[in-house]
Amino acid sequence: xxxxxxxxxxxxxxxxxxxxxxxxxxxxxxxxxxxxxxxxxxxxxxxxxxxxxxxxxxxxxxxxxxxxxxxxxxxxxxxxxxxx
Amino acid sequence: xxxxxxxxxxxxxxxxxxxxxxxxxxxxxxxxxxxxxxxxxxxxxxxxxxxxxxxxxxxxxxxxxxxxxxxxxxxxxxxxxxxxxxxxxxxxxxxxxxxxxxxxxxxxxxxxxxxxxxxxxxxxxxxxxxxxxxxxxxxxxxxxxxxxxxxxxxxxx
Numbered sequence: 001x002x003x004x005x006x007x008x009x010x011x012x013x014x015x016x017x018x019x020x021x022x023x024x025x026x027x028x029x030x031x032x033x034x035x036x037x038x039x040x041x042x043x044x045x046x047x048x049x050x051x052x053x054x055x056x057x058x059x060x061x062x063x064x065x066x067x068x069x070x071x072x073x074x075x076x077x078x079x080x081x082x083x084x
Numbered sequence: 085x086x087x088x089x090x091x092x093x094x095x096x097x098x099x100x101x102x103x104x105x106x107x108x109x110x111x112x113x114x115x116x117x118x119x120x121x122x123x124x125x126x127x128x129x130x131x132x133x134x135x136x137x138x139x140x141x142x143x144x145x146x147x148x149x150x151x152x153x154x155x156x157x158x159x160x161x162x163x164x165x166x167x168x169x170x171x172x173x174x175x176x177x178x179x180x181x182x183x184x185x186x187x188x189x190x191x192x193x194x195x196x197x198x199x200x201x202x203x204x205x206x207x208x209x210x211x212x213x214x215x216x217x218x219x220x221x222x223x224x225x226x227x228x229x230x231x232x233x234x235x236x237x238x239x240x241x
Contacts, residue, residue, distance in 0.1 A: 062188075062214065063091075063093045063095070063212065063214065066095075066189075066210065066212070067095045067097065067210075070095075070097045070208060070210060071097055072125075073121055073122055074097055074099045074121075074206065074208065075099075076120070076121040076122075076124075077099070077101075077108075077111055077121040077122075077206075078099060078101055079121070080111055080117055080120050080121045081101050081102075081103045081107060081108065081111060084103070084107065
């Protein structure tokens with residue numbers, strides 16, 4: 001995952017420094033892909049894997065962040081009004 | 085499988101202020117006042133804040149996260165268009181948000197200013213359409229932590 005966070009790579013490239021078989025890496029990548037942590041794309045005979053940013057958090061989290069942002073803003077508005 | 089990449093959501097934030105409605109409404113449209121409560125924050129620097137408070141007028145804000153925040157140096161901002169203004173009562177705007185130059189959401193934001201005995205009730209309704217990849221810097225930071233924990237579990241398994 002660390003090496004995928006640098007840039008997308010193929011299973012072969014991922015297997016090399018680990019000293020394990022490509023088949024073992026492919027199996028591992030399938031688990032990560034089913035968990036939504038990565039996604040892969042096959043071009044010709046090479047399957048390239050990349051990190052799936054949406055797997056890291058959900059849009060729901062971002063919405064709740066937006067809500068907090070507005071809560072803070074309207075609290076600050078109260079302070080601005082109090083200082084008048 | 086075809087799957088929608090847009091998520092719709094509405095949230096409402098309400099506050100009661102002890103000031104009369106005229107004062108509260110003024111703070112929604114006065115550029116200097118609005119900059120203080122809308123744009124400024126301890127988490128980012130304000131690089132741009134322009135407000136042209138009239139129907140058809142624009143409001144542009146651009147921020148850059150400060151050092152020490154998870155996304156230090158990254159920019160985000162909004163480009164708003166005023167659709168309806170009823171003096172002392174209502175403000176409606178369309179808001180486009182971007183993060184690092186990428187559009188992440190489009191929203192309809194409505195402020196209702198109501199006179200009550202205690203002063204003013206302000207109701208802000210935020211109706212948003214969030215695009216694929218929409219995220220927040222806090223969440224991304226948390227996301228990476230979660231990811232590393234999940235990876236740990238994966239490696240132990």
